[in-house]
Amino acid sequence: MLPLMQPVPLADVPQGTVLRIVGAAGAGFPSPAQDWEDDGISLIELLRLDRAASFVFRISGSSMIEAGIHDNDVVVVDRDTRPVEGHIVIAIVDGGFVCRQLVRRSGAMFLEARNSRQCYEATSAEGVEIWGVVRTGVRDYRR
Template sequence: MLPLMQPVPLAEVSPSLRLRIIGAAGAGFPSPAQDWEEDAINLAELLRLNRAGSFVFRISGTSMIEAGINDHDVVVVDRDRNPMPGHIVIAVVDGGFVCRQLVARDGVPYLEARNARQNYAPTIAADPVEVWGVVRASVRDFLR
């Protein structure tokens, strides 16, 4: 478990940060959306990072690989979203942040890892566990 670090708010990301779109890249059958003419995107707008309740975390470890979140991925977390069963969340457990899926069994909330290859025990999502925020998006560096 990593020590509890202070998350960084993203509300002050520069609105001028724009990435140029070169073109559509097919990942299956051709799509009518390939005629899309937007030539630049604002990454902060795309990921909705300009909200006061949005934060980012870098993931450390492989406990969530079956949820599509890998070691070193960056996740966007909303503090102002109500966590519901099925959501991937950031929680404070034993003084450190963890990324887990919130599930409910017989009305009892649990935090569960999503890696069948490793034996992670579910954590009951009650005191002293705090669900800190809901993961909304992830970003992966494929060359890392």
């Protein structure tokens, strides 16, 4: 059994440092991977932020909560991924960035919000610039 290592706040980690994994934290039944060990983890590599085509956006608003993207979440967006139906994308609409899901309706592509509690009008994807495809997200669970 490995000795228990203390977590280190990310703010205290020098840039370029590879973080050591503290251990597996079960979120249900005990996992057979509990004894699995890894030498370390680089958040830059994990989130693939070292790519020239990857960008980070902070989400503002609740239009995508049913897609698991909440107000103030951070998303990693790839500019070199071809957007297809079903992708969550960042698009430029009326001169500003929006986060929406790319959907097909009656043969046409639309950008749709994912919050049934509020009314958001679908935007035709025709003539709209799809800036990039959302690949992953990061959330602060303390809020």
